[in-house]
Amino acid sequence: MAAVIPDLKTQWLKDGFAVEILDLDLPTASEEELLAFDELCRRYAVVVVRGQNLSPKQVVDVSSRLGRVSPQNYTGPHPDFPGISILSNKMVDGKLIGVRDAGRNWHTDGTTYQTLGLRTMLYGVECPPEGSDTLLADAAAAFDALPEERQAELEKLSIVHNRAHLIQKYSRSVLSPEEMAEMQDVIHPIVVKSDVDGRKSFFITNGSTKRVEGMEEEESWALVNELMEHCTQPQFVYAHKWRAGDCLIWNDVGTLHRATPYDEEKYIRLVYRTWMRPFAAAAVTSDVEAALQHH
Numbered sequence: 001m002a003a004v005i006p007d008l009k010t011q012w013l014k015d016g017f018a019v020e021i022l023d024l025d026l027p028t029a030s031e032e033e034l035l036a037f038d039e040l041c042r043r044y045a046v047v048v049v050r051g052q053n054l055s056p057k058q059v060v061d062v063s064s065r066l067g068r069v070s071p072q073n074y075t076g077p078h079p080d081f082p083g084i085s086i087l088s089n090k091m092v093d094g095k096l097i098g099v100r101d102a103g104r105n106w107h108t109d110g111t112t113y114q115t116l117g118l119r120t121m122l123y124g125v126e127c128p129p130e131g132s133d134t135l136l137a138d139a140a141a142a143f144d145a146l147p148e149e150r151q152a153e154l155e156k157l158s159i160v161h162n163r164a165h166l167i168q169k170y171s172r173s174v175l176s177p178e179e180m181a182e183m184q185d186v187i188h189p190i191v192v193k194s195d196v197d198g199r200k201s202f203f204i205t206n207g208s209t210k211r212v213e214g215m216e217e218e219e220s221w222a223l224v225n226e227l228m229e230h231c232t233q234p235q236f237v238y239a240h241k242w243r244a245g246d247c248l249i250w251n252d253v254g255t256l257h258r259a260t261p262y263d264e265e266k267y268i269r270l271v272y273r274t275w276m277r278p279f280a281a282a283a284v285t286s287d288v289e290a291a292l293q294h295h
């Protein structure tokens, strides 16, 4: 017999886009409550659970419910839990313990995977009282806001994404030129459909964009940048103001995201990040490949 999934108490942080789950303590939650948590994470682009007290192992356990946790070997891996990437300005023995600044410009992760539906979870361990917000833009509301004719035109277009392009753009050099040359193009429509409710949203980023199919490079980037500006207008954006103990989870289908700066001289930020690929996705062939899907 199917389990009865209880309703968890929720409130909108941004209507139809970001939802907060109230009165849930992830480490002590019942299996039924956790199933309800999974369902909310599947259904909504952005989910927040505040007031948690999670060990690194518990961060991995919660993440593992939502997808296959990717290794983070090149992006500030936690020494004991390689599925966790440490985002921090903290220094120990004169060395940064993780990645100092990640994703300060608007972008979407996971665009060079064939299978869509990558999820990200950030867990705040130490959070500055000001700055270091995580901004998330509602790419479905942004699509809905366009006139039907424009929507129809855009739905016909696809973007050629390429990992080597992304690496070059961010001057990463962990791969040889031969390895980079082998990186295959991955093509995704500019407008993708949610596999949960069929809602359409933009799936765009400029880092991995080689070109829009059938367009020259310059025209392609102009279009992608125009659409990114459209998506990231204030009316479409949820700004997450961090408190220690916050869990922020989002799906890369339906969102764009970025981090805002903070006073790194004055404050310490320590955030654990995990990336979860859909369970159905093909296994990643190497750790290097996994690390380079993102920026």
Ligand SMILES: [Fe+2]
Residues within 6 Å of the ligand: 103, 107, 108, 109, 257, 294, 295
């Ligand atoms: Fe990102």
